[in-house]
Amino acid sequence: MxxxxxxxxxxxxxxxxxxxxxxxxxxxxxxxTQTVALDDDVQALGALGDCVDGIIVATSARAVDVLTAAGLGVWAGKQRWAVVGNRAADQLMGLGATLALPPAHDVASLIDGLKGSHEPLTYVAGLDRKPTLEVAFPAMRAIPVYEARAxxxxxxxxxxxxxxxxxxxxxxxxxxxxxxxxxxxxxxxxxxxxxxxxxxxxxxxxxxxxxxxxxxxxxxxxxxxxxxxxxxxxxxx
CATH class of the missing domain: 3.40.50.10090 (Rossmann fold)
Known part of the structure; x- marks a missing residue:
């Protein structure tokens, strides 16, 4: 084998x-690597309020893992999301969240899906990331909630x-x-x-x-x- x-x-x-x-x-x-939560930023995300205006964006299930581990699963379940990957989508729907778009296969298709939206976007991100999403949506608010530490x-x-x-x-x-x-x-x-x-x-x-x-x-x-x-x-x- x-x-x-x-x-x-x-x-x-x-x-x-x-x-x-x-x-x-x-x-x-x-x-x-290990996924390490950025605790201050995670709590700042929760402080945005129970129902954040617009769409929360995540390109990795790790972001959802971090929020759930930090006790923000209930908060995540109250938001509208656009995500990459079925695992992230399944986790969020299990928490009661709404998907604003079907789960995207990759970042490029996520960008395509969001282009027609004029809603505010909040990106729940990793600390080390490509700027692809932020270049596509300059007005998007990015909040890093984890890092992949070597x-x-x-x-x-x-x-x-x-x-x-x-x-x-x-x-x-x-x-x-x-x-x-x-x-x-x-x-x-x-x-x-x-x-x-x-x-x-x-x-x-x-x-x-x-x-x-x-x-x-x-x-x-x-x-x-x-x-x-x-x-x-x-x-x-």
């Missing part, structure tokens, strides 16, 4: 691993496992994730052990941060569904 390296933060890593198992692969979870590479146990039985594939979701994975491999002196691992990247931007020696495969669209299709297709090939 082919092994698949997952370096996402929790709980996204476990959710991805469940899908990897369902496809017949063996997930190997070694997060290189954990400092692979643990001793991770190094042992990766050396003894290297994974055949790695799922890589962001340019920063690619850089952290490359650095972790170098710091652990695992280049030789993992040189045959194929890097399955969410987009060209992500692939551009992979090391020169990496064998890269691109998802046809920047979604996890497409990335997992790339996994099954690459494995068949």
């Amino acid at each position: 082919a092994r698949v390296l997952i370096t996402r933060a929790q709980p996204q890593a476990d959710a991805t691993a469940e899908r990897v198992v369902a496809l017949g692969f063996d997930p190997l979870i070694f997060p290189l 954990l400092g590479g692979f643990s001793a146990e991770a190094r042992r496992q990766l050396s003894v039985e290297p994974p055949a594939f790695a799922l890589v979701y962001s340019g920063r994730g690619a850089l952290l994975l490359s650095q972790a491999i170098e710091d652990a002196a695992l280049q030789a052990d993992m040189k045959h691992m194929r890097w399955l990247c969410l987009s060209e931007d992500v692939a551009g941060q992979a090391p020169p020696y990496a064998t890269v495969h691109l998802a046809d669209t920047p979604t996890q569904d497409a990335l997992l299709r790339t996994l099954t297709q690459t494995h068949r090939d």
